[in-house]
Amino acid sequence: MVFKRRDPKSWPRTLAEFLWPRGGWARAFHYVKHRMRRLPDSPERIARGIWAGVFAAFTPFYGFHFFIAAGLAFVLRGNVIASLMGTFFGNPLTYVPIGVAALSTGHWLLGDHVDERMHRSFVGKFADAAADLKDNFIAIFTDARADWTRLAVFYDEIFFPYLVGGILPGIFFATLCYYLSVPVIRVYQTRRKGMIKNKFDALKAKAAAKADAKRKAEHPTGD
Numbered sequence: 001m002v003f004k005r006r007d008p009k010s011w012p013r014t015l016a017e018f019l020w021p022r023g024g025w026a027r028a029f030h031y032v033k034h035r036m037r038r039l040p041d042s043p044e045r046i047a048r049g050i051w052a053g054v055f056a057a058f059t060p061f062y063g064f065h066f067f068i069a070a071g072l073a074f075v076l077r078g079n080v081i082a083s084l085m086g087t088f089f090g091n092p093l094t095y096v097p098i099g100v101a102a103l104s105t106g107h108w109l110l111g112d113h114v115d116e117r118m119h120r121s122f123v124g125k126f127a128d129a130a131a132d133l134k135d136n137f138i139a140i141f142t143d144a145r146a147d148w149t150r151l152a153v154f155y156d157e158i159f160f161p162y163l164v165g166g167i168l169p170g171i172f173f174a175t176l177c178y179y180l181s182v183p184v185i186r187v188y189q190t191r192r193k194g195m196i197k198n199k200f201d202a203l204k205a206k207a208a209a210k211a212d213a214k215r216k217a218e219h220p221t222g223d
Contacts, residue, residue: 041079043185048078050181051174053086058098058170060162065090089177098169099162106165129154 052072056065065087073083090098128150136146 041082043182043189045077046079046082046185047178047181048076049073049080049082050078050086051178052076052078052083054089054177055170055174056083057087057090057094058102058166058173060102060159060166086177089173098166101169102162102166103158104165105168106161106163109164109168110161112161125150125154125158129158 049069053065053069056069056072059065059068061068066084069083069087070080072078073080132148132151132154135144136148136151138144139146
C-alpha cells in the first residue's frame with residue numbers, strides 16, 4: 001500500500017502515544033491552538049465551535065465526542081472544525097478531574113450520597129458494564145442467561161450522575177473558553193491580515209521597482 005507505515009505501530013506504542021503524544025501535550029496543545037487561529041471564519045463562529053467541543057468533553061459518551069461537538073456546532077452555527085479541535089479539552093490528563101467534577105455535581109444535584117470509594121472503581125464499573133454488554137450479546141446466540149446487574153449499577157452510579165452533573169461544569173468551562181477565545185482569535189486574525197498585507201505591498205513594490213528598472217534600461221535618459 002502507498003500510505004502504509006514502514007514501521008507499523010505496536011499496540012503498546014499506540015496506547016503510549018495516546019496517553020502522551022510525541023513531543024508532549026504542550027506541543028499538541030500549541031498545534032491545536034495554532035490550527036484553530038488559522039481557521040477561515042469569524043472569531044465568534046470559531047469560538048462557538050470551541051464552546052461545543054469543550055461542552056461535549058464533559059459528557060459521558062466517550063468515543064462520540066466528535067459527533068456531539070459537530071452536532072452542537074451545527075445547531076449553534078459555529079465552526080465545525082473548531083468544535084472537533086475543542087474536544088481536545090478532554091484528554092487523558094483532564095478526564096479524571098472532569099469525571100470527578102461531573103460525578104460530584106451529579107450526585108449533589110440528584111441528592112445522592114457520594115461513596116468516596118466510587119472514584120477508585122470508576123474504570124472498573126466501565127469494564128463491568130462493557131462485560132455485561134458483551135456477555136448479553138453472546139447470550140442472544142447461546143443458552144446463557146442475560147444479566148444486566150452490573151450495567152444497571154453502572155447506569156445508576158456512574159452514567160446518569162455523570163450525564164446530569166456534566167452539564168453545569170460543561171457550560172461553565174465552555175463559556176469561559178468562548179469569552180477567552182474571541183479576543184485572542186480576533187487579535188491574531190487582525191495581525192495576520194496585516195502581515196499578509198505587508199507582504200503583498202512589499203511584493204508589489206518590488207515588482208514596480210523591477211518594472212521601473214527595466215523601463216529605464218530599455219529607454220535610457222536622453223534617448
